[in-house]
Amino acid sequence: MKKTLLNKNSRTNLITYLVVIVAFAVMQTLSSQGKLGSAVTGYLVPVCCYIVLAVSLNLLVGICGELSLGHAGFMGVGAFSGVILATMLKDSIPSPVLRLVLAMVFGGVLAGVLGFLIGIPVLRLQGDYLAIVTLAFGEIMKNLIGNMYVGMDDSGFRLVLATAKPKLIGKGHKWILSGAMGITGIKRISTFAVGFGLVLFTLFVVLNLINSKEGRAIKAVRDNRIAAQSVGINVTAFRMKAFVVSAFLAGMAGALYGLNFSSLDASKFNFNTSINILVFVVLGGMGNILGSVISATVLYILPEAMRGLRDYRMIIYAIVLILVMLFTWSPKVKEYTSVLADRCKRMFSHKKEAAVK
Amino acid sequence: MKFLQYCINGISIGSIYAIIALGYTMVYGIGKMLNFAHGDIIMVGAYICYCVTNYMGLPPVVGILASMVVCTLLGIVIEGLAYKPLRGTPSLAVLITAIGVSYFLQNAAQLLWGSNPKSFTSVVSSIQPFHLFGSLTITGEVLVTVTASVVIMVALTWFTSKTRIGKSMRAVSEDRDAAQLMGINVNKTISITFAIGSALAAVAGVLMCSSIPVLQPTTGSMPGIRAFTAAVLGGIGSIPGAMLGGILLGIIETFAKAFLSTQFSDAIVFGVLILILLVKPAGLLGKQVQEKV
Numbered sequence: 001m002k003k004t005l006l007n008k009n010s011r012t013n014l015i016t017y018l019v020v021i022v023a024f025a026v027m028q029t030l031s032s033q034g035k036l037g038s039a040v041t042g043y044l045v046p047v048c049c050y051i052v053l054a055v056s057l058n059l060l061v062g063i064c065g066e067l068s069l070g071h072a073g074f075m076g077v078g079a080f081s082g083v084i085l086a087t088m089l090k091d092s093i094p095s096p097v098l099r100l101v102l103a104m105v106f107g108g109v110l111a112g113v114l115g116f117l118i119g120i121p122v123l124r125l126q127g128d129y130l131a132i133v134t135l136a137f138g139e140i141m142k143n144l145i146g147n148m149y150v151g152m153d154d155s156g157f158r159l160v161l162a163t164a165k166p167k168l169i170g171k172g173h174k175w176i177l178s179g180a181m182g183i184t185g186i187k188r189i190s191t192f193a194v195g196f197g198l199v200l201f202t203l204f205v206v207l208n209l210i211n212s213k214e215g216r217a218i219k220a221v222r223d224n225r226i227a228a229q230s231v232g233i234n235v236t237a238f239r240m241k242a243f244v245v246s247a248f249l250a251g252m253a254g255a256l257y258g259l260n261f262s263s264l265d266a267s268k269f270n271f272n273t274s275i276n277i278l279v280f281v282v283l284g285g286m287g288n289i290l291g292s293v294i295s296a297t298v299l300y301i302l303p304e305a306m307r308g309l310r311d312y313r314m315i316i317y318a319i320v321l322i323l324v325m326l327f328t329w330s331p332k333v334k335e336y337t338s339v340l341a342d343r344c345k346r347m348f349s350h351k352k353e354a355a356v357k
Numbered sequence: 358m359k360f361l362q363y364c365i366n367g368i369s370i371g372s373i374y375a376i377i378a379l380g381y382t383m384v385y386g387i388g389k390m391l392n393f394a395h396g397d398i399i400m401v402g403a404y405i406c407y408c409v410t411n412y413m414g415l416p417p418v419v420g421i422l423a424s425m426v427v428c429t430l431l432g433i434v435i436e437g438l439a440y441k442p443l444r445g446t447p448s449l450a451v452l453i454t455a456i457g458v459s460y461f462l463q464n465a466a467q468l469l470w471g472s473n474p475k476s477f478t479s480v481v482s483s484i485q486p487f488h489l490f491g492s493l494t495i496t497g498e499v500l501v502t503v504t505a506s507v508v509i510m511v512a513l514t515w516f517t518s519k520t521r522i523g524k525s526m527r528a529v530s531e532d533r534d535a536a537q538l539m540g541i542n543v544n545k546t547i548s549i550t551f552a553i554g555s556a557l558a559a560v561a562g563v564l565m566c567s568s569i570p571v572l573q574p575t576t577g578s579m580p581g582i583r584a585f586t587a588a589v590l591g592g593i594g595s596i597p598g599a600m601l602g603g604i605l606l607g608i609i610e611t612f613a614k615a616f617l618s619t620q621f622s623d624a625i626v627f628g629v630l631i632l633i634l635l636v637k638p639a640g641l642l643g644k645q646v647q648e649k650v
Contacts, residue, residue: 067449067452121635124638125634128391128589128593129589129634129638129639132585132586132589132634133631133634135582135586136628136631137631139623140623140624140628142623143620143621143623144624146620147620147621271582275393275456278453282450282452283453311464314460315461315464318458318460318461319461321453321454321456322454322457322458322461325450325453326442326443326454329447329450330442331442331446332442
């Protein structure tokens with residue numbers, strides 16, 4: 001047997017990194033030469049965000065085996081906390097890149113802490129019950145952010161949960177987040193380079209986690225919980241680890257996303273967004289990180305690129321989604337395609353034989 | 358008195374949730390899948406009834422029957438085209454397909470009927486609201502909704518415990534392979550379940566739009582999620598559980614809106630759900646299955 005330089009895991013990881021780096025290099029050169037239209041340039045940062053979200057959700061769904069329907073909640077927490085921090089630091093830190101990175105870290109940490117707090121009750125449940133509780137948390141988060149007022153005056157920082165806009169009395173007061181209206185007038189500081197950095201960071205964290213001792217334990221819990229428990233794996237601790245890391249990364253992606261648009265409101269981070277991220281993960285292949293990267297990119301751009309079809313675009317997207325699921329999963333279709341492939345092969349080999357004769 | 362009025366309103370909304378949740382729970386029990394397109398079948402049912410009564414000028418009863426027939430057929434077609442080929446694959450694959458179907462229905466409805474909200478005329482406008490003890494008002498919608506949900510639950514309970522098809526449905530949900538070995542046509546049974554669930558969704562859609570007369574392509578999605586929550590609350594797979602969960606959810610929602618805050622009602626409803634699931638992880642009436650090693 002031929003011995004290869006790297007084992008299989010390292011090779012797939014290397015390919016993943018290479019694909020991402022090459023894609024970045026190509027896009028960066030194209031955009032610096034001005035060959036990209038304004039529409040395509042506009043996609044670059046959101047695509048990075050969705051890649052990070054898909055990879056982090058894949059850690060939860062594919063590697064940990066827990067269906068989460070509330071990923072957009074973590075994204076929303078990261079987005080709002082990141083944007084608020086960036087707005088408050090506008091005067092004290094002049095460098096936008098540093099501010100962006102700080103906002104991302106802050107958003108990530110806040111989402112991670114929240115993930116930990118939510119994880120305590122959630123991880124006691126399993127399967128579909130866990131799914132519905134994450135859904136519930138996502139909706140609660142959206143609801144709370146939609147009724148939250150954050151402001152600043154000279155006496156400091158204020159956070160109010162209220163049904164109507166309260167009054168600020170202090171001098172130099174200003175509302176940053178005003179309830180259902182969200183945040184407007186955000187200074188857009190997200191850049192593609194930072195987005196790419198976040199993607200690399202996410203890949204680094206997730207791939208290392210998967211191929212470490214922890215990752216193997218998490219996979220063991222997914223494949224057979226009881227067997228894993230009986231060999232001494234602390235099931236809750238490992239599931240919690242995956243949950244918190246996933247929430248942290250989603251929060252960072254959220255902050256990047258929030259700082260890419262001039263206005264932001266809570267309704268963006270609803271159930272549909274969670275579902276969209278889940279679609280990226282499942283179509284890309286559960287547990288397959290490169291798959292998530294590719295499917296997040298393609299599926300984000302596909303509906304955007306079809307804008308010309310107007311009303312028909314979402315219906316086409318839906319049909320494509322159903323067909324892809326049928327073609328990749330249905331046993332009958334698989335059988336049929338394998339028969340077809342066999343026939344093609346035989347035809348070609350006949351031709352070859354004929355040519356040899 | 359106000360308290361009683363809120364109770365009545367809550368039970369009325371809850372009955373609608375219960376009817377939707379019954380469909381969810383039956384499909385889940387037998388197909389072991391979360392049918393996220395269920396909420397959109399509600400919307401289709403309401404649109405069909407709207408078209409029949411408004412464009413054709415036929416009586417509301419015909420509208421309800423027509424929407425039930427159309428939704429039943431729709432349920433069977435969706436199951437046959439999108440879910441049947443995926444039988445035996447991981448449940449997540451079916452879930453994503455269900456989401457695809459849900460997108461499809463919403464956007465098809467938007468193409469057919471436009472995205473502008475239509476105002477739905479109540480199907481029970483002939484019954485005048487009557488008053489109890491002076492200040493308590495019971496509208497015709499409330500009366501019909503509550504009666505319909507009770508009748509549906511009793512009928513379903515009888516159907517699943519006494520009839521041949523109902524028994525085979527329970528057998529399939531218990532153990533699909535064993536049921537097949539006993540000579541039950543599993544595919545047919547699952548199709549029938551989808552048909553019944555979709556017909557119930559049609560009824561729920563018509564009743565819901567009679568109480569809240571706004572109809573647009575996204576009408577079904579939020580009640581769909583609520584009803585799914587209700588089904589889980591009562592213990593998914595259990596018919597009385599869906600009923601209990603639905604009514605409980607309706608009452609909690611109405612009370613939260615009336616006494617605490619309208620804006621925070623979502624957070625309160627879902628918060629209660631989380632609390633209940635923490636105490637009873639399989640829902641209120643769900644069976645706690647012990648895992649055997």
